[in-house]
Amino acid sequence: MLEGTVKVINPLGLHARAAAQLVRLAGKFKCQITVERLDGTAFANAKSMLSVLTLAASMNTVLKLTAAGEDESEAFEAVSYLFSNGFGEL
Amino acid sequence: MSMNKVGGVIVSHGQLANELLAAAETVIGDLSHIVAVSIGWHDDVDAAKDEIARAIKNVSQGVGVLLMTDMFGGTPTNISAMFLEDGKVEIVTGVNLPMVIKFATQSEETALSDLAREVEEQGKQSIYRTAALLEPHKMKKDA
Numbered sequence: 001m002l003e004g005t006v007k008v009i010n011p012l013g014l015h016a017r018a019a020a021q022l023v024r025l026a027g028k029f030k031c032q033i034t035v036e037r038l039d040g041t042a043f044a045n046a047k048s049m050l051s052v053l054t055l056a057a058s059m060n061t062v063l064k065l066t067a068a069g070e071d072e073s074e075a076f077e078a079v080s081y082l083f084s085n086g087f088g089e090l
Numbered sequence: 091m092s093m094n095k096v097g098g099v100i101v102s103h104g105q106l107a108n109e110l111l112a113a114a115e116t117v118i119g120d121l122s123h124i125v126a127v128s129i130g131w132h133d134d135v136d137a138a139k140d141e142i143a144r145a146i147k148n149v150s151q152g153v154g155v156l157l158m159t160d161m162f163g164g165t166p167t168n169i170s171a172m173f174l175e176d177g178k179v180e181i182v183t184g185v186n187l188p189m190v191i192k193f194a195t196q197s198e199e200t201a202l203s204d205l206a207r208e209v210e211e212q213g214k215q216s217i218y219r220t221a222a223l224l225e226p227h228k229m230k231k232d233a
Contacts, residue, residue, distance in 0.1 A: 016117045023195070049118070049195055050188055050212060056223065 001068040002076040005038070006083035010090060013058035016049075018087040023049045025082055031069025033079060038062055046079065093198040096205050097149030098124035100185055101142060101170050102160040103131065107185075114190040121194050123149055129166050138169050146173060154178055154202030156193060156209065158185035180206040188216035 008014050014022070026033045026046035033046035037055060044051040046065075057063060065083075067076040082088075098121075100107040107126035115121050125145045129138045146155050154177065159167040162183040173179045180202055182189065192212040196205055 020117050020119075049191055050216065053188075 001066065002072050003064065003066050004076065004080070005062050006035075006065045006080055008057045008059055008061045008063070008083065010086040011059050012089070013061070014052065014055060016053065018089065019049055019052040021087050022046055022052055022079065022082060025078055026075070029067070029069070029071050029075035029078075031067050031072045031075050033075055034066045036064045036066075038064055094151035094153045095123045095198065096153055096193075096196060096200065096202050097146070097151060097155040098158060098190075098193050099142065099145045099149060099155060099170075100124065100126045100158045100190065101145075101166040102126075102128055102185070103164060103166060104128060106160055110185065110187060110190055113187055114194055118191065118194050123151065124190070124194060125149055127166075129169070135165075135169060138165070139172060142170060142173060146179065154180070156202065156206055157181045158189060158193065158209065159183050160185055177202065182206055182210045182213070184213055186213055186216065189213040 010018065012018070023046065034044065035046050035052065035055060036043040037057070042055045044055050046052060055063065065076065065079060067079070100110055105128050107128045111121065111124060111126040125148055127141050127145050149155055157170045157173065157179065159170050159181060160183070161167060167181065167183050170181050174181060189209050189212055193205065193209050200208070
């Protein structure tokens with residue numbers, strides 16, 4: 001299992017289209033991928049769009065990213081890159 | 091092999107159905123298994139019924155069709171109710187954007203009746219009084 005943090009850097013936060021990108025990317029991997037708020041108030045399956053939206057992660061929110069399963073390292077790297085890339089919106 | 095999906099028809103008064111579908115497509119991408127039927131305020135019942143029948147036929151892949159209507163008791167729902175058929179056509183009323191997104195992102199083997207229940211639940215769970223979320227002690231751990 002891989003664990004680390006990612007930061008939302010795009011101005012609109014983890015909004016609907018960004019969440020859709022995350023879900024589309026996460027769906028390509030076999031491993032379980034979860035994203036949660038550091039204060040533990042919200043937890044999401046990265047493969048469920050509506051789950052991701054409940055994180056209500058605005059710009060500068062730091063989230064805990066976890067990937068667990070056979071392709072976890074590829075998944076962790078790809079999802080981390082999506083966040084650091086501002087979901088291609090910058 | 092690609093599995094067959096449950097087809098979806100959004101039925102509403104005015105242009106609401108078209109716009110809900112357009113919004114969901116903007117977020118998710120092409121949704122060829124969902125169509126919108128917007129019933130004009132002055133359309134006659136037979137014309138509207140024909141249009142819904144055509145829509146059901148267009149989206150059906152043989153594993154059922156879910157009609158998502160705007161409001162229980164309204165004409166779009168009442169006309170849609172004529173098409174209810176066990177295992178083939180189900181209706182969920184009060185359609186909102188999270189419901190359309192839930193429907194659009196269905197996992198491939200979900201049966202019509204299960205999907206209808208999931209969409210109903212999603213619609214209910216997606217309504218928040220947002221100010222309540224800002225009161226930390228009231229937030230749910232697993233939303």
